[in-house]
Amino acid sequence: MTMEKTFDAAEAEPRLYARWEREGCFRAGANARPGAEPYAIMIPPPNVTGSLHMGHALNNTLQDILIRRKRMQGFDVLWQPGQDHAGIATQMVVERALAQAGEPGRREMGREAFVERVWRQKDSSGDTIINQLKRLGASCDWSRNAFTLGRTDEDQMSRAVIRVFKQLYDEGLIYRGKRLVNWDPHFETAISDLEVENVEVEGHMWHFKYPLAGGETYDYVEKDADGNVTLRETRDYIAIATTRPETMLGDGAVAVHPSDERYAAIVGKLCEIPVGPKEHRRLIPIITDEYPDPAFGSGAVKITGAHDFNDYGVAKRGGIPCFRLMDTKAAMRADGAPYAEEVAKAKAIREGGAASEAEIDAINLVPDEYRGLDRFDCRKRVVAAITGEGLAVTGPDGAPLVENKPIMQPFGDRSKVVIEPMLTDQWFVDAATLAKPALAAVRDGRTTFHPENWSKTYFQWLENIEPWCISRQLWWGHRVPVYYGPERDGENFGFSLNSSLDAVQFKLKLFCAETEAEAIEQAKAYYGSEWQIKINRSDDKRIGISLPEDRSRNTITIARDPDVLDTWFSSALWPFSTLGWPDETPELNRYYPTSVLSTGFDIIFFWVARMMMMGLHFQKDVPFSDVYIHALVRDEQGRKMSKSLGNVIDPITLIDQYGADAVRMTLAAMASMGRDLKLDVSRVEGYRNFSTKLWNAARFCEMNGCALVPGFDPKSPREPVNRWIVGETARLREAMDAAIDAYRFNDAANAAYAHVWGVLCDWYVECAKPLLQGDDGPAKEETRATAAWALDQALILLHPIMPFVTEELYGALAPRERLLVHADWPTWTAADLADAEADADMGWAIAAIEATRSARAEMNVNPGAQIPLVAVGADAATAARLARVGPLLARLARLSSIEHADAAPKGAVTLAVQGATLCLPLAGVIDIAAEGARLEKALGKLDKERAGLEAKLANPAFVEKAKPEVVEKERARLAALAEEAGKLAAAQARLAELA
Structure with missing residues (x-):
């Protein structure tokens, strides 16, 4: 069959991929040799709502290179695909769609109907990124495609999550507690640090006076660099600076550094928060802590433990109560008793009255006039009130001191609203305990990072790890498997009947269970057999007891926790949940631990470390032996791609324009370990040309009758040029194996490029032409067979990087029993195939040809002119070599003759080569003047x-x-x-x- 003139990627790529899928080429174990070792990679699951971006394209190209090569080497290969349910992202997509369509929102729909609506969204658009990965050529075992969320608790992936939660809860490693979290007021949920974007914005720093209790005064002094103390003034206040005046309402203390002598006289005394009705203003203590910086501002810091992460640490160390000021939408709380009554409660706590965390949390210290206001509207009102009362610190000009300065402000990466640090009840994992084995596994080399320097990032995070907040106030996700009922104290309950979980007024009993049936059994065992147990599945989550008059069906109603789990919680189980755990499956026994994880540096903390923790805890082994951290794809100027800059490059657009092979080759060739990629689209075009070069080489072979010879022995050629290309091919195999094994994908791609373009398609084709176009005979037949073999080997070695064009050419070159995707990876070595004499001859000839061509070009010699060459001072070895390669040199350097002489002829350009001096007499060829x-x-x-x-x-x-x-x-x-x-x-x- 005659080859087409060009490779039509748009037509060939979908056809070839469909055939690979149809013939089951990607299934786990496909092409595995008897007794093959397993090799597994778990794809980092992209968001089910997402689409392919350049980071995905890079990472999946590199994984596919590893997978395709191992499959060709006969390993038992599994590339496990899947998608993440992406709690916030997916819920956002659906809520936005409902709003655009004018349909009722999720709260109007109710939980059950809304979740079903999200499932419909997932079913209709969830395959988008799968199809895009197929466009890229990703050879995943799609028959095993996994999703991090099951439709019911009985589905395997959900059972895995629930089993892990239950076991960690029973072991005391999961607990419910009150801690400060990142709170997204738009989605009304806690979010992870990864979902927070810290952005520099124009902000303000206000300076306010906190009057000392009872009008007390003190001498405010300052010390210079030499230690000299100067009395500045007598003050009846302590000054603080804040960027968030609205949070002053929840202050628990003012802190100064222990070494700050300016405030030594008033440490331990009380000062007044200058907000709210004067007759009810709270007094708070002045304390010392290492956190305040004496050199920054006044050196005094207000401590609002419920709304600032640094303040929370100070409050915990100093036993300072933390008062939550805002509701779930970050508006100032409108619930609770009148302000004066709440202030009285807060004063009682300060004066030593016992109070539980729940009682403190119930206290609303927002004055009546601010209740219900948006936090930023409240800020304006607070600033105006303090300034109007004359309690703003003034500058030299007598005006209130307000600094305009840039500040770092946290925004939700999806909601784009300002994140509020919020003290809330959440579920936490004791990450510090789980981190210890994960740290040890990297330190002792069971898991290795590539590049190694990323292990320092891993260590730094795990050594300073905080409890992991795993609960989210969403509806789309794994429901927390905990049920609540009233706590029993002997025969008494002591609570109001039928309270809601949202406003519970009594202590709760928790039942952690994998199923509802198990929760009911736990409740029966706790309450006694005389009680009937009922589960409330409605949205209002009311719980309590029911006592009919005849006492025949005394009922206790329990309700499941409404929260869902952080998406990273289910993703942390990915290496073993995708293999069927908690069931004992053959795949789990075969493929765990996996071989390699390829991912980005930005989720070392949030995913890599957590998979290590969970894998070691539940499987007693690391989840992967190697972690490859790929680079970031930037634009050609080195800028991070973003929609705001308008420099985002869509990989699918590039595939449409240049083909998947060109995109893959570009990404691989630029994937230098530890360095970001600066993607220039012209590079993609260049590698499309490389594909064309390979195609044209195959057409050249076809036109010259180069056909594969069954059983061809690459050690058999006798012609120097053929012995040389055989050795060069073996060296390429060695270079590519060494590079890929070391995750130096750019070295592998560039070695393949240099060999195919510069060695095979240029020098070998040019050098072989005289033999291929000469008279029939053994030399011609040998060259045909060698050329076909060399091209065939190049296709095999290039296949993991450029799978489509190589598969197409592999089929065109000769009839095959197997597709290229399952061809045997070469094992030849240079020691097996290289011929020292042929290598030396060809190396010398190429150097001489290049030198001659360069001299001709520099001297502006007519390209078609035939000129003589004179070899001066050639030793015996060089003379013999010149005899062997002379015809080749003459043909490719356009020489009319090659002669030997003892001295350089007059008017000759000299070229230095090994063993001789080559001279080109040009005096009569060019116009020297x-x-x-x-x-x-x-x-x-x-x-x-x-x-x-x-x-x-x-x-x-x-x-x-x-x-x-x-x-x-x-x-x-x-x-x-x-x-x-x-x-x-x-x-x-x-x-x-x-x-």
């Missing part, structure tokens, strides 16, 4: 341009004001001009030899 004038003119023009560029780059105004990419471009141009000037100077020197 005209050529000299041409070179002089070109060099003068170039020197002028160089001088202008050098002056421009020496100008500080240009370097400082111009965009960095513009400066870099000019520097690159200057370097190119310097290189060109060097070539012209060399040409002038050669021309001088002819005079």
Whole structure:
């Protein structure tokens, strides 16, 4: 069959992929040899709502290179695909769609109907990214595609999550507690640090006076660098600075550093929060803590433990109560008793009255006039009230001191609203305990990071790990498997009947159970057989007791926790939940632990470390032996891709334009370990041309009758050029194996590129032409067989990187029993196949040809002119070599003759090569005077341009004001001009030899 002139990627890629899938080429164990070792990679599950971006394209290309090569090597390969249910992201997509369609929101729909609506969304659009990964060529075992969330608790993936929660709860490693979390007021849920974007914004720093209790005064002093103390003034207040005045209402103390002598006289005394009705203002203590910086602002810091992470630490250390000021939408709380009554409760706590966390949390210290206000509206009112009362610190001009300054503000990465640190009841994992084995596993080498420096990031996080908040106030996700009922005290309950979980007024009894039936059995055992147990599945979650008059069916109603689990909780189980756990499956026994995890640096904390913790705890082994941290894909100027910059590159658009192979080859060739990729679309175009080069080489072979010979022995060729290409092919195999084994994907891709383009398609094809186009005979047949073998080996070695074009050519080159995806990976070594004499001859010939061509170009010799060559001083070995490769040198360097002489002829350009001096007599071939004038003119023009560029780059105004990419471009141009000037100077020197 005659090959088409070009490779039509748009037609061939879907056809080839469909065939691979149809024939089961990607299934676990496909192509595995008897007794094969397992090799498994778990795909980092993309969000089910997501679409392919360049980070996905890079990571999955690199994983596919590993997978395809191991499959060809006969390993028992599993590349496990799947998607993450992405709690917040997916819920956001559906809520936005409901709003755009004018449909009722989730609260109007109710939980059950809303969750079903999300499942419909997942079913309709969840395959988007799967299909895009297929466009990329990802050879996952799609028959095993997994999803982190089951429709019911009985589904395997949900059973795995619930089993882990229950076991950790029973072991005391999961607990419910009150801690400060990142709170998203838009979604009304806690979120992880990963979902917070810290953005620099224009902010304000207000300075306020907190009057000392009872009008007390003190001498405010300052100390200079020499230790001299100066009395500045007598004050009846302590000054603080804040960017969030609305949180002053929840202050529990003012803190100063223990070494700050300015405030030594008032430590332990009380000061007044300058907000709210005067007759009810709270007094708070002045305390010491290491947190305040004496050199920053006034050195005094207000402590609002329920709304600031640093303050929370101070409050916990100092036993300071934390008062929550805001509701779930970050509006000032509107619930609770009147302000005066709440202040009285708070004062009682300060004066030593016992209070539980629940009682403290119930106290609302927001004055009546601020209740229900948005936090930022409240801020304006608070600032105005304090300023109006004269309690704002004033500047030299007498005006209130307000600094305009940039501040780092946390935003929800999806909601884009300001995150509020919020003290709430949440579920936590004792991550510090689970982290110890995970730290040890990397330290002792059971798991290795590539590049190794990322292990430092891993250690730093795990060594300073905080409890992991795993609960989310969402509806889409794994429901917390805990049920609540009233706590029993002997025969008494002591609570109001039928209270709601949202406003519970009594102590709760928790039942952690994998199923409702198990929860009911636990409740029966706790309450006694005389009680009937009922589960409330409605949205209002009312619990309590029911006592009919005849007492025949005394009933206790329990309700399940409404929260769902952090998406990262289920993702942490990915390496073993995807293999069927908690069931004992053959896949679990076969493929766990997995071989490699390839992922981005940004989720080392949130995913890699947590998989290590869970894998070691539940499987007693690390989840993977190697962790490869891939680079970040940036634009050609090195900027991070973002919609706001308008520099996002869509990989599917590139695939449509250039084909998947070109995109994959580009990403692999640029995937230098530890360095970010600067993606230039022109590179993709260049690798599309590389694919064309390979295609044309195959067409050349076809046109010259190069066909694979069954049983061809690569050790059999006798012609130097054929022995040379065989050795070069073996070296390529060794280089690619070494590079891929070390995760140096760029080295593997660049070695393949250099071999295919520069060695096989250029030098070998050119050198083999005389043999292929000569008379029939053993040399011609040998060359045909060798060329076919060399091309075939190149296709095999390139396949993991460029699977489509190589598969197409593999089928066109010869009839096959198997597809290329299942071809045997070569094991030849250079020691097996390389021929030292042939390598030396070809290396010498190529160097001589390149030197001759370069000299001709420099001297402006007519490309079609045949010129003589004289070898001067050739030793015996070089003379013999010249006899062997002379015809090749003459043909490719356009030589009319090759002669030997004892001295260089007059008017000759000399070329230094190993063992001889080669001379090109050009005096009668070119016009020396005209050529000299041409070179002089070109060099003068170039020197002028160089001088202008050098002056421009020496100008500080240009370097400082111009965009960095513009400066870099000019520097690159200057370097190119310097290189060109060097070539012209060399040409002038050669021309001088002819005079």
